[in-house]
Amino acid sequence: MSVTQPSAIIIGAGFTGCALAYDLAQRGFAVTVVERGELASGTSGRTHGLLHSGARYCVTDAEAAVECIQENIILRRIAKQCIEYNGGYFVALDDADLAYAPVFSQGAQACGIPVEEIGVKRALGTEPALNPNILAAYQVPDAAFDPLRLAMAFAASARRYGAKFNTYHDVVGFLRDGNGNICGISAVNRHSAQPVEFQADITVNATGAWAGKVAEIAGIPVPVRPTPGVMVAYEKRVTERVINRLCEPDDGDILLPQRRMAVIGTTSFEVEDADYIPVHPDQVKEMHKRAALLVPALVNIKMRGAYMSARPLIGGMMSGRSLSRTFKCYDHRTIDGVDGLVTVTGGKATTCRVMAEKTADLVCQKLGWQRVCETAQHPLADYHLYYQSTEVAA
Ligand SMILES: Cc1cc2nc3c(=O)[nH]c(=O)nc-3n(C[C@H](O)[C@H](O)[C@H](O)COP(=O)(O)OP(=O)(O)OC[C@H]3O[C@@H](n4cnc5c(N)ncnc54)[C@H](O)[C@@H]3O)c2cc1C
Structure with a gap:
């Protein structure tokens, strides 16, 4: 695909969605985040708050x-x-x-x-x-770690690169192009109860424990x-x-x-x-x-x-504590024959940045966009800035 500036919709503003918004926006994408509640109102806002050393899982x-x-x-x-x-x-x-x-x-x-x-x-x-x-x-x-501050710091960093956050927007459908591929989403603005549509080159389902439910709207199974x-x-x-x-x-x-x-x-x-x-x-x-x-x-x-x-x-054949805490990115074109949609789920709060990096790599590769990840190199923006009007970074 040849595009001047690629665009992405991210469904879900937990740690994963916020970290991904930062990564893709920093790589030059026009990013629109759509979240049905407030930032971190899913699992991310109610986590234990341990920045794991990994020792808990080393055996x-x-x-x-x-x-x-x-x-x-x-x-x-x-x-x-x-x-x-x-x-x-x-x-x-x-x-x-x-x-x-x-x-x-x-x-x-x-x-x-x-x-x-x-x-x-x-x-x-x-x-x-x-x-x-x-x-x-x-x-x-x-x-x-402080859960809310972590989500806000990633979101503030994303906003510095122009990402737009639409909280209180419940995704209820996917838009399809003439080939049956996904080209956007439809949502309900929960403030006004009005329907609204967003279009983009790629949509990422970053809805954590809801990833199966959201993918199901498109008729796609995700084993979360x-x-x-x-x-x-x-x-x-x-x-x-x-x-x-x-x-x-x-x-x-x-x-x-x-x-x-x-x-x-x-x-x-x-x-x-x-x-x-x-x-x-x-x-x-x-x-x-x-x-x-x-x-x-x-x-x-x-x-x-x-x-x-x-x-x-x-998920798989196992359950509960026997399930791995690692994460997975699904390209629904290769798995389900539907282009335009990627799902990222699993993982930990501790690994949200690398989850975003791997997902953004996949998205870039799909769109032929050659920009590398820089999120490990720079401190995040001050979390307070999420609530202030921001400018696109130079
Ligand atoms: C009890 C518990 C303790 C944990 N403790 C730790 C810990 O100490 N350290 C650690 O590293 N990890 C911990 N974790 C794991 C970590 O909290 C999660 O992996 C992480 O928060 C998941 O983030 P996420 O962004 O993928 O999902 P979420 O934070 O759940 O974000 C998904 C978002 O999608 C939104 N959404 C859902 N459906 C829709 C829709 N239709 N339209 C729009 N938006 C939608 C939700 O509102 C939600 O905000 C813990 C998990 C649990 C359950």
Whole structure:
């Protein structure tokens, strides 16, 4: 295709859609983002907030672990304003955890994740609220990020390159050209209840756990499994670092400091509809129990609330925790014979930038547009700028 300036519609303004808007706009695309709610009103605004070092996945999901450590390093550089680089500990609470330690060390080493055994005394000295009966402690480069600021920083960076954000626009249909290929979308403006259409050279479905539902509007199957998790927040910040249990990924294995709170997470179960996720009281109780194993003082600290959201996991024959945390881009021309539409889903908040990079590479290749990704090289725009009128970057 020979175009002077290619155009792209991105459906969804979570981390993935915002990072992709920045990447494509920076590569010279005219970008239109269409989001049915507010920025980060899907899973991204209700995530745990752990900038993964990858250590959580280094034994069971090496592909995701390597993506996490690589992106952890990049995001700490380009998104400093959104990240509290506090580091993390993996702590053993029983013999089974201790037995996992050698596999964990080997896995981390194989994935390029710097892990150091620091000893119980040092761990308790630096984190006095930790369970005093821990048997071992390892240090990893985890961090905590502010979800809303991260999405806004990517969106502000996209707006600097001219991207337009249409929030409160619900995508309800796809426009087709004479060959049956997709050339745009139809949406409902939820402020005015009026129908509206947008046209572009390419449309990207970046709707996370809703990617299957949105693709279905075009009659295209995408095997995404909405896999929710429940998190419980406490009124007090009890540790300075991220505290992980030294075990395979499990319920309630990560306790995170978020500003002045502590947040334990998560559970993992499947639902049909990502728009209706119950917060089961028994899951909240279980989170509370597991949080208190890591930091006993939490028993007496008031819960601030429980919340949930759905992971967009790529389905297959497996389910739940056995599904990989990696991501996938689908070119619906090669898979389903429908051109003009790409879907990106799966992944983690931590890997949203590289998800955007790979998707933008695919989009550029499809349109014959030769611009390389530069998003790993420059700090993101100040997140406050998302709400200010902006000019196209020089
Ligand atoms: C419980 C839980 C804890 C997690 N914790 C972490 C963590 O600590 N660290 C980490 O790295 N990752 C974590 N993740 C994963 C991470 O949060 C997700 O991978 C990420 O937020 C997905 O972003 P996204 O942009 O792909 O999807 P979303 O944020 O869900 O964005 C999709 C958007 O599409 C919009 N949309 C849907 N349908 C339509 C439509 N018809 N028209 C227009 N717009 C539409 C939605 O409103 C939504 O805003 C966690 C996930 C869960 C569930």
